[in-house]
Amino acid sequence: MKKLFAIILFALPFFLNAQENNTALWEQANNHYTAEEYQQAISAYEQILTNGQESAKLYFNLGNAYYKAGDVNNAILNYERAQKLAPQDEDIAFNLQIANQFVVTKIEELPKPFFLRWKTSVINKYPTDTWAAISVGAFILFLLLLGLFLFSKNSTAKRFAFWFGILAVVFSGFTFSWAAHQKAVINKHDQAIVFCPRVTVKSSPAETGTDLFLIYEGVKVDITDRLDSWREIRLADGNKGWLPDSCIVTI
Missing domain, CATH: 1.25.40.10 (Tetratricopeptide repeat domain)
Known part of the structure; x- marks a missing residue:
């Protein structure tokens, strides 16, 4: 010590x-x-x-x-x-x-199901620390309601404590998972920005690979795989391919 x-x-x-x-x-x-x-x-x-x-x-x-x-x-x-x-x-x-608006390559993003868009909008409503604080607050409320349920002699108060206690602990679990999700997103480095003025995306991680399509600097990509100095990337429209690691910078 x-x-x-x-x-x-x-x-x-x-x-x-x-x-x-x-x-x-x-x-x-x-x-x-x-x-x-x-x-x-x-x-x-x-x-x-x-x-x-x-x-x-x-x-x-x-x-x-x-x-x-x-x-x-x-x-x-x-x-x-x-x-x-x-x-x-x-x-x-x-x-x-x-x-x-200055990015030359225009990509039409694949539509997402409504429930995924709604979930993302809810999770992104507050930062990680705020969701974590809300989760802790809801759990403390659950403990208080648990004490009320155990020690109260009033049946109405017991019913109130029981049902609202369930709601509080469920809400605490959800908000904790949302905080954890945001934390995982921050710690993951599986997205990048293309920095080469123009680069041809290949079908395999080699210069001899088949040319698939051309993209320009500024495009955001998802990194889906790695092999030596090559990265497999996926665009927002679903197209995939390989490009050199030197052409991207991770977010």
Whole structure:
């Protein structure tokens, strides 16, 4: 215990210093952005990422700086990373939509069943931490209702506690699963943005593979398989194929 306490005391100054550095970098980056010094803003925002700190707001601001600097690919990449952390944010969605207008390859997304669209919209209504807090709150309510059911002598109160307790524990389970789902999406890196100006998607992971179709930079793809320096990708319209790993950057 003493060793642990000593380690904490030793590491605390470094942690606080890193936080101060990131705060200073954040202010510098925002000032550069306001002064239309976009490359300097990009460097400062990326330094914060290098220091190990990330957030939806940071990726959003970085995407804005790249967009203003004329680098649409990196703008889309950082908007997508911001949206993974804050899928409910309308500003991120709007700016991403604007940036995607510059993508040459237009893809018609396959329609999803209504219940899947509804489920996604519900899960994305709040970020992971909010769903987790709601889940904990609902479980605490269940425990209180359980206590009321066990110790109350009033039959009406017992019935109330029983039925609402069931609702509370079921709701807690659902919201916990939604938080876990969002956390899994954040931790998965199975999507990417194409960065090669134009690339031919192959039927197999080799240059000798049959040419399937051509895509241009800025397109979002799902990574479905890996083999050496090749990645199997799937587009939103269902088309699949292989392209070099050097042509994509994971979200």
